[in-house]
Every structure is written in structure tokens, then in C-alpha cells.
Amino acid sequence: MLSILHTETKNFAENYSIPRYAIILLEDANEFSIDFVNYKNERNSILFLSPYQNLKWFGKSSQKIKLIEFHGDFYCIEYHKKEVACNGLLFNNIYSQPYILLGACKFGELEELIEKMAIENKNKITFSDSVLKSYLQLLLAICSREKALQIDDALIEQPFEKQLFKFQPLLEEHFIQQRAPSFYANVLAMSTSSFSKKVKQQFGKTPTKLIQERVVLEAKKQLHLTYKSVKEIATLLNFDDKYYFSRYFKKEVGLSPSQFRQKVGISVVAK
Template sequence: MQIHIDTIHPQKQPHPEDYPLYQIFLLPGPMEVAVDFISYHTTSASLLFLSPYQHLEWKTPTIQPVVQILFHGDFYCIEYHKKEVACNGLLFNNIYLRPFVNVSASVYDEIVHLVNNMKRELTTHSSFSTSVLKAYLQLILALSSKAKKQQVDMDLLTDNMEMQEGESFQQLLEEHFATTRSVSFYAGILNLSIDTFSRKIKRQLGKLPSTLIQERVILEAKKLLHLTYLSIKEIALKLHFEDEHYFSRYFKKYVGISPSEFRLQVGISIVAAK
């Protein structure tokens, strides 16, 4: 089975293992977590979404247990998966958005109910179990996406007047991330000094521009490793690295494993289903 549900205790394990799987955590109340060493504060019941090999740390471990759903990317709907691993996915693999969504008590309870149904289904071993589990997972993702879209729209209304440089940088980064990894390049286009540019982007997007550049390159590398049969050398060339060895070192520095290991663990069988 390519899906597993567990109950974990953050207080006992503040530094959980990095998994080659997608993960959803049901957080029952306000918490502070760090994802890829960047801290985030939830303000209510929420859901946290991690992509393969993202690093998680419980900064304020709660004594309350947390439900964890782990699944392989090929487990759920192919078209939904392709959309969600794109750079503009709402839940997974979006370097510009917070990795969690706050939800109302009613939505949280509804998702808990769906997870409990999934747990029961996992014990039946019916020939229909995979289809039923996929349907439950799709519904959880749909409810989460709806809540996340509402949250994003509200944030845009609140921050619209203060996000000019951040929005411009996002557009520029999407155009040039494969060819240019220099902060000075983007600062220059926006007619800002590097210090001013870095300060504005950190305030508006929550991360330094150097971090966002690195994350965008790694995101694209992960997508190409997961969803294509391009060789490591071809991916390195596509992302304008000097050679595949430099690309492999860069990838391992930020992900923790080599590109070939990532491809082996995360899988690319989804391509065959086109």
C-alpha cells in the first residue's frame, strides 16, 4: 500500500525523519514549526503539507498527538499530482506560500472524520480499498485547497499595497531562475541595492531572495527528476549548471541526498501513465 497513517508525538520526536513521501499533518491547535529551517506559526487548527525530503522540526512540541498521512506521489490522481507539483501548487511545492493552512473547527473535524474512515479502510484489505482511499485523499486535498485559496485571497487583499517588489520578484524569478542565480541580477532590474532588495523581499515574502532562488531551482530539479526521464546530465544542462557533478553537489547540499537517490526513492512511474 502506497499510503500510511500514523499518530506521532512531537514532544518525543522534535526532529522527525525526512521522508521520500508526501505528508499531511493534522495540527489540533496553535503551534510553531520549522520547515526547511524556516519558522512558521499556526494560529488555530491547521493542516501542514510537506513534499518529499522536506525537513520538519517541531519548535514548540505539543503534548497533543498529531495525525500524519504519508503517501507516494504516484498514489493519488495523476492530473491532480501534476498540478500540485507545479511551481504554483496551492498545497505542495510552492516556495512563495506558507506550507500550512488554518481551517475552521468544522472543516478540521470533517477532515479528521475522513482520516478515521481511511484508517478503517486500511484494515479491510478489500480489492476496492485503493480506490476508496484515493477518493478520501482527494476529498481531503480538495477541502484543504479550498481553504488555502480563501486564505491566499484574504492575504492578497490585506497585503496588496505592500507587495509590489515581492510580486515583481516572483515574476522575474519564474522567468530567469534556470539561468540566473545572482541576487544582484534581480535587485538591479528592480533598481534597488542588494541590501534594500533583500530587506524588502524578506519582509514581503518571509524569506531572503537568495533562499527563494535556491528553493526555486531545487523545486524545478525535483520536478524534472520525478516527472521526466531526462538524465541527470540533461537536467543539469537544462538548469544551466556547469556540469552534472556540480548540479549533484548543489542538489545534495540542499536536499540531503543525491539526485539519483531522490529519483530512486520518489519514483517517476507517473510518467508511464500519460
């Protein structure tokens, strides 16, 4: 349910995608894509992946990394959202980069914590799972605090343009019914071309990509956090039928909604 590996990027498949959450410590600078959006991190970074996100490494040389993978049945980030607000901040956050930069001291602190986790996971003595969950929760809490601080700092250094500041809540309100960038551009009194350019500059993604990711994120939440049928979820998300929804989902995720639910499971907090 939880694994810790010291590995290299060369050991990953061409497109890495698993049914578990992943935390990757990146001591060196790397180039990679997450769900086909390109990123380039600096040294001493930590990357967060949700189940069935697509990761692809670039670059000619392989880099050493530390990898933690855990299943939602081992540690449910939704169940622990009061203790660690990492869901929507570290994981499942479509509006910011999927990694955070750490100073050398903080990076070393997390490396030591992960080494303790690796020892505990290897020995498997009495109460090991409880200790591992505590270590993992501490790791997530530290990273959530760092991410929140960095987001605040970024807004001070490069505040959102007045119009774009309204885009995120607008998308959250209308993504189910409105999937055309022109709708959001019109509401914000911008031309579609100008809106698309500014969104790409601010978020690193096109409006179409953000809308698609928001729809898929909601689909994943419904599949993992509820007992609704695929047909019910398709209707909820305003798809004409479950077959169109399944094709849309599979194109973005790489497997059908039913396969996703089977692999990831239904959460203990499902209603």
C-alpha cells in the same frame, strides 16, 4: 503506499525527511521549521510536505498530531492536477507558508474524513485503494479551495508592494540563468539591501533562499517527471557539470539527485 498515524511530535526524528508526501493535522499551536525556515502555526492547522522536505519540531512539550503519508505511485498529484490543483498550491509552493489555518468546524470535518480513511486503510476490503484515493482526493480538494481563498484574502489585507508584485514572475522566468539577488534588485530598480529586506518581510525567506528553493524544486520536477539523465538535468539548469549540480542538490535536499530519483521514483506522467 498510504499510511495514517495518530502520533506525537516527540516520535519524529530530529530532522524528519521521507520519500512520500505528508499531510499533518495540527490541533494545537506548534513551532517548527521546513527546509530550515521557521514557522509558527495557530490551532486547527493542516501542514503539507513534499518528498524529502526537512521537518524539525521545536518546543519543549510534545503535541498530538494526525499524519497521512502517501507515495506518488499511490496518488500522483501531477496526474490529477485537473481534478485537484494542489501541486504548486498545497505542495511545492515556495512562495507561501506550507500550512493553512482552518476554523474549528472545517478542522473537525477533515478529522472525520481522515478517521474514515483510517478505518478503510485498516480493513483493506475490496476496492479499498479506490475508496482511499477518493477520500484523499476529497481532502486535497477541500484544502486547495481553502488555501486559494486564504491567499486571496491575504492579498486584499496586505497587497504586494508594486515592485515585489513583479518579483515572483521575474524569478520564474530567470531562476535558471540568474541566481544572484542583485540581478532581481536591479531589474526592480531597488538596492540589494532594500530588496532583500522587503522580500524577507513579504515571503518570510531571503531572496537567496527563494532562488535556491526554486532551483531545487525544478530539479525535483525533472527527476520525478522526466526520464532525463542527471547530466541532462544539470545542463538544463545551467550547472557547469553534473558533479556541481549533485553537490548543490545534496546540500539542499540531503541526498544526491540519483538517490532522490531512486527513492521517489519516476512518475507515471513522465515524458
